[in-house]
Amino acid sequence: MKNRLKVLRAERDMTQADLAQELEVSRQTINAIEKGKFDPSLPLAFKMSTLFKLPIEEIFDNSASE
Amino acid sequence: MKNRLKVLRAERDMTQADLAQELEVSRQTINAIEKGKFDPSLPLAFKMSTLFKLPIEEIFDNSASE
């Protein structure tokens, strides 16, 4: 599934490690999600939503369900 | 995590089995999610969102992060 994490990080001048720390996951997890290797759990998605103050739908793009 | 699945089903006069079939999961999965036993995967959450034509945030309630 595609996502806008990279951009959202950039807008806030955050590194993958920064984001990982705030979300309490490993840096590799952020990297993997960012690269579309797998999807976050729903709770983690909500955590991102809260952090970025954006609805999940504006962070993740489910079109074509990849 | 709490959710409004039961109500959303009722509004559409759908049974757990009906919903399960539409989402291509087992009926027990729907039941378990509905009862808050666990959360759906993000892809399944999106599928529900599409089916009910509602944002994920209006189906699932993450407040208090239970």
Next chain:
DNA sequence: ACTTAATGACAAGTTTTATTTACTTTTTGT
């Protein structure tokens, strides 16, 4: 050019948890 920080990738393992299968209980309709 050199050094460091940041990202990307990946294997392998762990662990959580989503999902299924099977069985029981409750509800609903007649």
Next chain:
DNA sequence: ACAAAAAGTAAATAAAACTTGTCATTAAGT
């Protein structure tokens, strides 16, 4: 009261999220 449908639950399996560790590549700063 009975039968059938719907909902609930438990145990087991399957799947996938997530970690740790490591290394290679790219970007940024001095």
